[in-house]
Amino acid sequence: MLSKKQAKTFFLGGTLVTFLIFIGLTVYSFSKSNDQTNYNELTESAIRGKEIWESNNCMGCHTILGEGGYYAPELTKVVDRLNSKYGGEGEEVIKSILMSPAPWQPNGRKMVAYEMSEQEAEDVVAFFKWIGNIDLNGFGEIVGVDRKISPLSKKNNE
Amino acid sequence: MKYKSQKVAYWFFALSMLLLVLQLVYGFIMGFARVGLDNLHDFIPFNTARAVHTNLLVVWLLSGFMGAAYYIIPEEAQRELVSVKLAYVQLISLALVGVTAIVGYHFNYWEGRKFLEIPRPLDFLVVINVLLFLGLILLTLFKGKRKTTTALVLSMGLLFAALLYLPGMLPFDSQVTDSFFRWWVVHLWVEGVWELIMGGILSFLLIKLTGVDREVIEKWLYVIVGLTFLSGVLGTGHHYYYIGVNKIWLVVGGVFSALEPLAFLAMALFAVNMYRKGEKKHPNKLALYWTLGAAIVSFIGAGLLGFAHTLPQTNLYTHGTLVTAMHGHLAFWGAYGMIVLAIISYSLPNMTGRKLYESTRGRMAFWLSNIGMIGMTVAFGVAGVAQVYLERKFGMEFMKVQNEISIHFVVLILCASLFTSGIILYIIDFYKHGKPTEEALELS
Numbered sequence: 001m002l003s004k005k006q007a008k009t010f011f012l013g014g015t016l017v018t019f020l021i022f023i024g025l026t027v028y029s030f031s032k033s034n035d036q037t038n039y040n041e042l043t044e045s046a047i048r049g050k051e052i053w054e055s056n057n058c059m060g061c062h063t064i065l066g067e068g069g070y071y072a073p074e075l076t077k078v079v080d081r082l083n084s085k086y087g088g089e090g091e092e093v094i095k096s097i098l099m100s101p102a103p104w105q106p107n108g109r110k111m112v113a114y115e116m117s118e119q120e121a122e123d124v125v126a127f128f129k130w131i132g133n134i135d136l137n138g139f140g141e142i143v144g145v146d147r148k149i150s151p152l153s154k155k156n157n158e
Numbered sequence: 159m160k161y162k163s164q165k166v167a168y169w170f171f172a173l174s175m176l177l178l179v180l181q182l183v184y185g186f187i188m189g190f191a192r193v194g195l196d197n198l199h200d201f202i203p204f205n206t207a208r209a210v211h212t213n214l215l216v217v218w219l220l221s222g223f224m225g226a227a228y229y230i231i232p233e234e235a236q237r238e239l240v241s242v243k244l245a246y247v248q249l250i251s252l253a254l255v256g257v258t259a260i261v262g263y264h265f266n267y268w269e270g271r272k273f274l275e276i277p278r279p280l281d282f283l284v285v286i287n288v289l290l291f292l293g294l295i296l297l298t299l300f301k302g303k304r305k306t307t308t309a310l311v312l313s314m315g316l317l318f319a320a321l322l323y324l325p326g327m328l329p330f331d332s333q334v335t336d337s338f339f340r341w342w343v344v345h346l347w348v349e350g351v352w353e354l355i356m357g358g359i360l361s362f363l364l365i366k367l368t369g370v371d372r373e374v375i376e377k378w379l380y381v382i383v384g385l386t387f388l389s390g391v392l393g394t395g396h397h398y399y400y401i402g403v404n405k406i407w408l409v410v411g412g413v414f415s416a417l418e419p420l421a422f423l424a425m426a427l428f429a430v431n432m433y434r435k436g437e438k439k440h441p442n443k444l445a446l447y448w449t450l451g452a453a454i455v456s457f458i459g460a461g462l463l464g465f466a467h468t469l470p471q472t473n474l475y476t477h478g479t480l481v482t483a484m485h486g487h488l489a490f491w492g493a494y495g496m497i498v499l500a501i502i503s504y505s506l507p508n509m510t511g512r513k514l515y516e517s518t519r520g521r522m523a524f525w526l527s528n529i530g531m532i533g534m535t536v537a538f539g540v541a542g543v544a545q546v547y548l549e550r551k552f553g554m555e556f557m558k559v560q561n562e563i564s565i566h567f568v569v570l571i572l573c574a575s576l577f578t579s580g581i582i583l584y585i586i587d588f589y590k591h592g593k594p595t596e597e598a599l600e601l602s
Binding site for chain 1: 188191192194196199203204205206208209263266268269270271272275307331332333334335336337338373376377378380381383384385387388391392394395398399400401402403404405406407408410474475477478479480482483550556557558560561
């Protein structure tokens with residue numbers, strides 16, 4: 001029968017080993033050869049866009065990389081999606097929403113009117129564009145324009 | 159109650175109850191917004207309500223954990239707290255930092271990082287507050303007559319929780335790196351070190367309520383927290399599948415996440431077996447309800463529902479949908495909400511001397527809140543699965559899907575009302591116990 005000492009060894013030993021592996025995998029994930037984010041293409045404008053994204057808690061409603069509030073659309077591939085919907089005018093649509101003095105209200109659900117300057121709106125777009133090019137291990141295809149949808153869907157039966 | 163200084167726990171529990179009520183108010187604001195009733199949008203938009211809702215959850219649970227530690231550690235260490243005055247200073251500063259953060263969220267003063275919205279300057283105040291708390295607890299333990307496994311596991315959980323807050327304060331210019339280290343805090347808290355805290359409180363309650371030998375309970379406590387870390391640390395990988403890091407996490411996260419329910423299953427079996435084995439029939443049945451309830455509901459909410467969408471093949475579709483909210487609600491409620499309510503139910507009669515063990519109100523509080531939360535979980539689940547199929551499989555637009563599934567949020571609001579009525583009854587019971595008194599010292 002297991003003794004208390006053995007149980008303690010199992011706890012401490014298991015914790016130490018798994019934590020060391022975890023640290024090792026973290027280092028491995030962030031090694032240059034494993035970069036999936038095109039980190040070198042992260043511009044000053046995109047970094048400012050991230051700061052605007054955070055300072056307005058956009059994640060409180062939207063999701064990005066699948067993380068957020070589930071209240072407003074996923075924005076990982078928003079530039080591509082709106083380009084496809086508005087004939088290549090996606091970036092302008094995003095900017096007009098961010099700069100609008102009135103709340104954007106698609107299908108009745110309101111967004112805060114941020115009244116951003118043109119430069120701020122461009123920074124946010126640069127952030128979205130950088131996000132949109134990240135290799136997401138298949139998730140990008142699920143939320144992107146060319147997503148593989150079910151053969152049962154209405155789009156495939158029209 | 160064996161030591162006068164244990165009384166300080168009462169005020170942490172009272173703060174906890176106050177914040178819980180506020181959390182529910184903001185939950186309703188979000189629920190109504192989802193069915194189109196967002197009249198408060200100009201003052202409390204959804205992102206504010208959400209940040210307040212989730213942060214209040216964290217703070218009321220932390221306040222509950224701190225209260226639990228202030229109650230348990232003196233009894234385990236067999237001595238008074240090293241300083242009651244400083245414990246009150248810590249309580250007031252915790253409340254002030256919490257309130258400042260919550261008020262700030264209404265004025266766009268936040269960091270906008272899910273679960274870690276507290277702005278950087280306030281982060282430093284949180285760190286000072288937690289250091290003071292840890293100093294008081296660890297010094298009491300160090301100076302105590304005995305150092306039990308229960309006290310050590312509880313203190314270790316609290317210490318690691320404080321240390322793991324630090325990676326969340328590091329600034330990154332890449333959203334991917336930011337997200338990666340944010341999960342060091344959030345995941346390793348809730349699926350790691352908070353389980354040590356839960357295990358420590360559970361062990362203390364089982365020792366007191368069942369009368370089973372401490373050595374037996376503490377031996378199994380080691381096994382359970384061992385399983386927790388063995389699966390939970392590398393299980394962090396399930397947050398890394400689709401955020402832009404290496405594919406190796408699909409394998410590591412997938413395998414270790416599949417093992418995570420085992421820790422919760424072990425915890426549920428442990429609690430039920432100790433209860434069966436126990437010869438002592440403690441009269442505080444309500445505390446027993448909440449204790450066993452926490453072990454069982456956490457297995458369903460955190461273990462099973464977590465497993466339901468952490469397989470990489472499933473998560474590819476459920477990632478970023480309401481399926482996560484389904485798992486999140488029952489997991490937090492079972493694992494952490496219920497264990498805080500369990501230690502309150504156990505300690506309150508001991509601190510106040512009012513042994514309201516058999517109140518119908520107390521039982522109704524247990525059943526209504528649990529049935530309500532299970533209903534909410536089902537509503538989130540149905541909405542989430544429908545969202546996955548309509549949006550991710552059939553390619554419908556986000557907002558069209560939201561309109562299709564809004565009926566499930568009506569069900570959610572109804573179930574949340576049931577849950578809230580249970581919580582209100584619990585708080586009435588809390589109030590009826592009166593305030594802690596030194597006259598209660600000799601009663602336990």
